[in-house]
Amino acid sequence: MNRGVAITGMGIISALGNGVEANFNALIASQDGITFPEILKTKYTHFPVGEVKTSNLDLETELQLSDEHSCTRAALLGIIAAKEAIKSSGVTAKELLTTGFISGSSVGGIDATEKYYLEYDKSTAHHQFIPAQHPGFTTNKIAEHLNIKGFTTTISTACSSGANAIMLGARLIKAGELDRVIVGGTDCLTKFTLNGFNSLKILSEEKCKAFDDSRNGLNLGEGAAYLVLEAEHLAKNKQILGRVLGYGNANDAYHQTASSETGVGAYKAMRDALEIAGIAAEKINYINAHGTATRNNDLSESNALKQIFSSEVPDFSSTKAYTGHSLAAAGALEAVFSILSLQNNLIFPNLNFSKPMQESGLLPITELKNKSVNYVLSNSFGFGGNCTSLIFSKNE
Secondary structure, three states: OOOOEEEEEEEEEEOOEEOHHHHHHHHHOOOOOEEOOOOOOOOOOOOOEEOOOOOHHHHHHHHOOOOOOOOOHHHHHHHHHHHHHHHHHOOOHHHHOOOEEEEEOOOOOHHHHHHHHHHOOOOOOOHHHHHHHOHHHHHHHHHHHHOOOOOEEEEOOHHHHHHHHHHHHHHHHHOOOOOEEEEEEEEOOOHHHHHHHHHOOOEOOOOOOOOEOOOOOEOEEOEEEEEEEEOHHHHOOOOOOEEEEEEEEEEOOOOOOOOOOOOHHHHHHHHHHHHHHOOOHHHOOEEEOOOOOOHHHHHHHHHHHHHHOOOOOOOEEOOHHHHOEOHHHHHHHHHHHHHHHHHHOEEOOOOOOOOEOOOOOOOOOOOOEEOOOOEEEEEEEEHHHEEEEEEEEOOO
16 A cells, blocks of 8 residues: 655644644634734734734744844744754754755745835835745745755645645655655735735635635634655654645636636545545545635535545534634645644534535534544645645554
């Protein structure tokens, strides 16, 4: 059987807290991190968000950065999460010199652009942030801080970015191109994203309720998460947290910001992930759904799930009601949650659910559930119909 790619470390920071333990404790307590904007300065303070309640200054102090640094909030969050992943894996400073790094980000450091662009002609004080809005700038700043010297690249496919980074890393290891790679994603709340999603009329003024018949939009979030993936010969003497067993990516190209109502892209991504994993759909014990709580997405994903799992859809839930939708980081955050599900034989509840969708009748798990979990399917679907599915498994 396909043994997959070994996961030897993971790190995370989200609205639930800083670190894997803090996030796990919130998940099992059904305690969300949805509040109103405080760090992000915006007039739209009535929209709930999944905000990391740590200021940039406090993050800079924790990381002991100089006053001349050019790390934006996305880079700061990314460094925090990547450092935890590296520490948990036991990767040494010498090993980092040959380690790859693949990071997803949707808007990079545009939060700094928003803050400083009006002063550009009057002062040179913050010109180091001018190139920061490019997503690749964020990746490079994280790699620079961690002294990662191996293959480094950025994935920017909107909300599937973090999942695509994991997929690319696993593919490179399986192809023999890399032996070790840090993969994941980071994004921060910005005026650009909050205003943009508001213009699409898909933000909710209450806590989001994925797959509910009365769902009325998403809550934006921020955060970062990374996994350390290693080839078999490097991982054999390490604790293996889980494995990337399968992956699939498809683009339905249906609409710039909406998913196909039939779920064709999501269906193809899940189908391909199962094929690469070499397992039947019936083997999946838990689905961490994309579940944004928008009218379009949840209907599209539900249709795709019913097509893939023709007899009965397995236990599923969306964890975005905990963290908000963290865009490029979402697939990475939910990869960590998927591995926690495998490690602890738990399914995390779909918060705020009350009534099934009339079109599908699907019922997500609404209370913490203990069960044997050997295979988890995690979905991440991005703008433009870029759909990615990952399958994680226990170390068997």
